Structure formats: C-alpha cells, structure tokens
Amino acid sequence: MSTDDYIRSVLAKYAVNIAGAESAGNVLYPIIQRWAGNALVQAEFSGSLAKGTAVTLSTDADIFISLSSSTPDTLENIYNTLCNAVASAGYPIKRQNVSVGTSVNGFKIDLVPGRRQSANGNDHSLWKDRSMTWTKTNIQTHIGIVSKSRRLEEIRAVKIWRNLHGLEFPSIYLELVVIEALRNARVGNLASNLSMVLEYLRDSFERVRFIDPANTNNIISDDLSLVQKQKIGRQAGISRQMLNYNQVVW
Numbered sequence: 001m002s003t004d005d006y007i008r009s010v011l012a013k014y015a016v017n018i019a020g021a022e023s024a025g026n027v028l029y030p031i032i033q034r035w036a037g038n039a040l041v042q043a044e045f046s047g048s049l050a051k052g053t054a055v056t057l058s059t060d061a062d063i064f065i066s067l068s069s070s071t072p073d074t075l076e077n078i079y080n081t082l083c084n085a086v087a088s089a090g091y092p093i094k095r096q097n098v099s100v101g102t103s104v105n106g107f108k109i110d111l112v113p114g115r116r117q118s119a120n121g122n123d124h125s126l127w128k129d130r131s132m133t134w135t136k137t138n139i140q141t142h143i144g145i146v147s148k149s150r151r152l153e154e155i156r157a158v159k160i161w162r163n164l165h166g167l168e169f170p171s172i173y174l175e176l177v178v179i180e181a182l183r184n185a186r187v188g189n190l191a192s193n194l195s196m197v198l199e200y201l202r203d204s205f206e207r208v209r210f211i212d213p214a215n216t217n218n219i220i221s222d223d224l225s226l227v228q229k230q231k232i233g234r235q236a237g238i239s240r241q242m243l244n245y246n247q248v249v250w
Contacts, residue, residue, distance in 0.1 A: 039070075206229045
C-alpha cells in the first residue's frame with residue numbers, strides 16, 4: 001500500500017455517515033422551531049458537513065440557525081436560551097465558542113445561532129461565549145472558500161491528526177491554514193501535501209495572522225493563545241520526523 005493509499009484508508013475509517021448525521025440533526029429541528037418561533041429564518045446544515053471536511057472524531061454535523069434581524073434578544077441571551085431549550089428537551093449540551101454542542105442517536109451535533117445583520121444577505125452576528133463578546137461572519141463565504149479549495153482530503157487528514165493528538169485548533173482556522181500552506185502545491189499528492197502542512201505548522205504557523213474572509217475585523221488567529229499555537233507547532237515537528245505515517249494518523 002502506498003503512503004497516499006494508507007492516508008486515504010484512514011480518511012475512510014473516519015468518514016461521517018452523512019445520511020445518519022442529517023437524520024440525527026433533523027430530530028432537533030422541532031426544538032429549534034419552538035425555541036426560535038417567528039424569529040426563525042432558516043436552520044440548515046453548514047460547517048464541515050457542507051464543506052466536505054467532516055470527520056467522525058469531531059462534530060458529525062453543524063446546523064446554522066439564522067434568526068431575523070429584528071430579533072430583540074441580545075446575542076448572549078440568544079445563545080443561553082438555545083442552551084436551555086436543548087437541555088430542557090432532554091439532550092446533553094456543551095457550551096463551546098459560538099456553538100452549542102449536543103448528541104443525538106450517537107451523532108455529535110453543533111448548533112450555531114446567529115442573528116442576521118440586515119433583512120437581506122448572509123452576514124450574521126454570533127455570540128462568542130468564551131470571550132463574552134460578539135463577532136460578525138458569513139457562513140456561506142466560509143463554505144464556498146473551503147469546499148472549492150481542492151484541499152478537502154488534506155483538511156480532513158489534518159483534522160484527524162489534530163484530534164488524535166489532543167490539540168485545540170478551531171476548524172475554520174485549521175482549514176484556512178491548510179489552504180495557505182498548500183497554496184502552490186500539486187493537487188492529489190496527499191502524503192507529500194500533508195508533510196508540507198506539518199512543515200508549515202512547525203515553521204511558520206505561530207507567526208502568521210489569519211483574517212476571517214467574511215469579516216476583516218475578525219482575526220481568526222487570535223482564537224488561540226501563543227501557548228496553544230506553540231503546542232501545535234511542536235506536535236507538527238514531532239509528527240514530521242516520523243518515518244511512517246501510521247505514527248502520524250491511524
């Protein structure tokens with residue numbers, strides 16, 4: 001088996017059951033409807049499932065909940081009341097940064113509530129629970145950039161590497177880093193490209209500033225501390241030195 005084939009076998013091992021994840025997510029839709037009421041514009045699958053970068057080690061499906069721009073609640077209250085609604089329906093909750101994590105029938109589902117900034121368009125305001133502030137973003141912009149990047153295999157491989165090594169590395173940040181690291185790399189050379197990403201994480205990642213492509217005021221690289229970035233860089237260096245990729249992802 002070639003190294004490329006080995007990595008692709010690992011990708012297959014952690015491939016998300018899309019139909020199952022969507023079915024589990026749909027179970028939550030009546031809860032979302034009752035919670036949002038007339039403020040609900042739409043609730044749709046987004047994130048890694050929509051981008052094609054989902055792996056079973058992390059979230060199986062993200063549901064982006066778009067609320068009307070006229071929703072009177074504060075962003076913090078929107079986030080908190082969604083937590084309460086999911087918990088009251090009998091599902092576990094995990095407060096994350098901009099999402100509420102839960103699980104349904106063994107599938108990990110993240111709910112991301114956002115309030116539209118205007119009556120039209122896809123710009124939304126989101127509550128950032130960890131920093132107790134808000135941010136503007138456009139989920140559709142993220143989906144378009146990542147899904148068309150032609151780096152989906154490498155992104156999935158790095159997500160698997162991240163989770164196996166217990167690293168904190170937000171997905172949109174990781175996705176943008178992989179795309180940047182492989183800017184001039186040949187498409188399809190999976191093992192070689194994964195090595196390039198590890199080298200980038202080892203040598204350059206800590207110093208590079210990444211800006212949200214949907215909001216130039218949102219510095220995505222600020223979502224990790226210097227210590228967290230250094231931990232990623234150190235592990236990348238260790239992984240790059242391994243002689244066999246079964247010591248990097250498995």
